[in-house]
Amino acid sequence: MGIPSYFSYIIKNHAHILNTLHYQKNVARTPFSKLYMDCNSIIYDAFHNLEKQEVYQKMDSAEIERFIISDVIASIKKYIHCINPSSNIYIAFDGVAPFAKMEQQRTRRYKSQYLSELPFISSKSRWNTASITPGTNFMNTLSEQIAREFEHKEAAYGVKQIIVSGSNVPGEGEHKMYEHLRANCNKQENVAIYGLDSDLIMLSIFHTVYCYNIYIFREAIVFGDSNRLKQHSPSDSKLPLFLNVHKLMKSICKEMDCGSFYDKYRVFDYVFLCFFLGNDFLPHFPALNIRTHGIQVLLDTYRQVVAKPGQYLITMAGDQIVWKNVNILVKELAKNEHNLLLQEYDLRDKWDKRQWPETTPKEKEELINNAPVIFRAEEKYISPNDAHWETRYYNSLFHKPETDDHVEYVKAVSINYLEGLEWVFKYYTKGCPDWKWKYNYHYPPLCADLIKYVPHFATEFICKNTNAPFSPYVQLSYVLPPAQMHLLPEKIRNHLFTMYPGLSAKMEFQWAFCRYFWEAHNKNAPFGLKEMEQLQKELPRLCYI
Secondary structure (H helix, E strand, C coil): CCCCCHHHHHHHHHHHHEEEHHHHHHHCCCCCCEEEEECHHHHHHHHHHHHCCHHHHHCCHHHHHHHHHHHHHHHHHHHHHHHCCCCEEEEECCCCCCHHHHHHHHHHHHHHHHHHHCCCCCCCCCCCHHHCCCCCHHHHHHHHHHHHHHCCCHHHHCCCEEEEECCCCCCCHHHHHHHHHHHHCCCCCEEEEECCCCHHHHHHHHHHHCCCEEEEEEEHHHHCCHHHHHCCCCCCCCCEEEEEHHHHHHHHHHHHCCCCCCCHHHHHHHHHHHHHHCCCCCCCCCCCCHHHCHHHHHHHHHHHHCCCCCCCCECCCCCCECHHHHHHHHHHHHHHHHHHHHHHHHHHHHHHHCCCCCCCHHHHHHHHHCHHHHCCHHHHHHCCCCCCHHHHHHHHHCCCCCCCCHHHHHHHHHHHHHHHHHHHHHHHHCCCCCCCCCCCCCCCCCHHHHHHHCCCCCCCCCCCCCCCCCCHHHHHHHHCCHHHHHHCCHHHHHHHHHHCHHHHCCCCEECCCCCCHHHCEECCCCCCHHHHHHHHHHHHHHHCC
């Protein structure tokens, strides 16, 4: 998923870097040598397309799954013929994710389950998308059929190599693609990458050091406002739109306004700055919101205190964070954090004046979707206009045990966040640095506290380790809500309900400083890393393998 609303931000501020298929083929005449496809979104598209058809209501689960797989295969073929690559096709589906990503996956599935159980939700699905998780029978079947359909068919598609990386291969789809790109691309090739994840933009920017000409493409309708796009593109908006990553980098460099010439190292810093806006692994700072000028605040601060000749947040070799410069940045953010937070409160307080009727099912659904700006008890308890709000910030949002020393607790949160900055940077540039690391909280530390622990010297927070990915069954055990545990083998399911009775507890969510319910955090955490490692050890006994 990446940064919430980031694609919308790109469309609004850099729409001129988008081109249609017609332009790529007939004007730019771009011959693509490699096609990479992050295909999980294609599964969701196939299901949602089926939901709209009358026949869907008459289908059982097996028929639904057969239809989805058939539609996914057809879509992959469509994109292959659309791009017509000359050398390589890489078809990727999500395998087991790093622990850091599982937190986001679990939250998304719990929210989906919660909404499906509300009596006033109009659309009740006959098939649950939780099946689109590595380790389920559906994903195993899909991976097998995709492999049969495309592997060893190079001659049919006129390419040298086709690779299918199914859900049985560990790693998120996009990261498996970029791992292959790092090892197999030359700088002058034209590479097309299909996917809906805004992370693809960040990954592609970092990977221009391996391949200069990267184009991300996706359907025009999901790029954003089609009317705005038509102002910059021909009218064939139903076909894919292409985002030229190199042009985007030039446009970003111009937006950064750090000098009169293009500097790719500034753009690498831009990606690092975006980490502070939140992503799948780290939460955003309440004072820095992409919807309310968060990027502009970061760029203004960066321009003011960091953007000096030869001074960057990332080394020019692109392999390390320059912590002493991050320290300078965070120190300046800390100076302005309180005022920025007060501005954020002023904007959010305006929602208090709106009336939210809840008579009809549609009105009730709207109420749930907007819950974070309607029910703001935690935010109002923090009350940054009043003294000691910083203590209330931690007590309310982190549920810090009263017996814990405050200073040591905040230090642990801050160090964990700095680990996260480094983990995400390494994950985007080199691959997963630690399969079992994650950020342990729903909110970041305050910048005024974080600055106390940002180093002034070169160091690393994430040490080299031999951690291996978890089993798909362990991932399923962690991310599935209780109502979807039937997707696990019976012995594992029974074991979980016996060992962790808290699995059946009602679902709870935390949404302070979120805009929509889908951004809320799940508070149900019946087991953690130690329990997952124990389950991994017990799998042979539970699965008879």
